[in-house]
Amino acid sequence: MKYIDEYSDSKAVAFLLGKISELSLKIGRKVRIMEVCGTHTMNIGRSGLRKTLPENLKLLSGPGCPVCVTPPEYLSATMGLLEGGAIITTFGDMTKIPDSRGRKLSEYPETKVKFLYSPADALKIAKENPAKEIVFLGVGFETTAPLIAAVIERAKKEKINNFSCFSSHKVMPPALKALADDRQSRVDGFLLPGHVSVVIGRKGYEGLDIRGAIAGFEPTDILRGVKELLEQITGDEKKIVNCYKRAVREKGNSAMREILYKVFKPADARWRGMGNIPGSGLAIKDEYARWDTVEKFNLSLSAEPEPEGCRCGEVLKGRCIPPDCSLFQKSCTPQNPVGPCMVSSEGACNAYFRYEVAHDEE
């Protein structure tokens, strides 16, 4: 496929790996790079890159898997809405996470829980089911939230009043700041999420005191980002560099940010495993309260505990890797997940299970 295949060229991969080895050797000490985005985690696993890197260079997965960082109380509230008769519309991965009582959305019939390809389809469902309440699970970062904002704006314009959005949207820069401030994470540099950056631009990271490389998702894109970070370390520099210029502009996509902040306002948000991060969430503005599930159903969410023994929280902060968790591959597998990082195909535990560890032959 154009703009994909040519970025997986094996000669270019070999060249970049050579440069990365030279730079790692020069640095000498252990280097910890966090790939923030879940799609990076998945593609690093799928391409086998993690194992080809020098011994002293560690790639750690970050909190950029939206399903993984959605807190358990959000799921419980969703189950409540479902049992109250609402039709839940969502992207696929959300349906596989067990709530604190072990219930999953995937266990409900298709008439009650509907997978969407595009959030715009939720309005079509709302029109087809005028006597039902249609709730869209708003889970995602800056890449996805403007799409939902456009859908909410359209619901208002077309007076589709049986549709609402249950927003658990989050934004990336405050989470990056929290990670940079976390002494136990000890991240030397961040591989920044390419498609969040399409929206916020390189400028969206201004003010963060971090070493960052905005990277695309093909093997050479990822390695170019890693090489850039290693060069910054050897040159004792700290800056944000755009290594994904075919998609990311300096100022991002202003039309997407405009609709995003027309409908949403910054709010504090609880991230699974990371706790409350000020200003890291997106709440629906008062003008759109009629399409806000929280307002419409008068929901109040209180923090619920994580599953016992699950170390997803530490994985998301780069404090440990999935095989360090005693549940990993034992009581927690993609078929029978305990924590959210094992559920989502972009979750670190799921990617490690599928690509990074050996499995016993059946």
Place this chain on the structure above:
Amino acid sequence: MCLAVPVKIVEINKEGATNGSPAGATGEVAGVRREVNTGFLKDLKIGDYVLLHAGFAIQKVDTTEAKKTLKIWEEIEEDAKE
């Protein structure tokens, strides 16, 4: 979840998308046709490549920048031959 793939615009649909979205186009990726909501981008033309995320075009692929990156790989290959 922030997955986006480059698709080629093959048709501009003035009447909008079938799910009712006002701005629409048809894109093609690996031989498969997909409906594309184009509300976030201006001046799209047939033949442009866009990044498609959950049914919406979120950015035009900058072909000059794409070529520049690939040119680096070509130079690497040249170096390797010498």
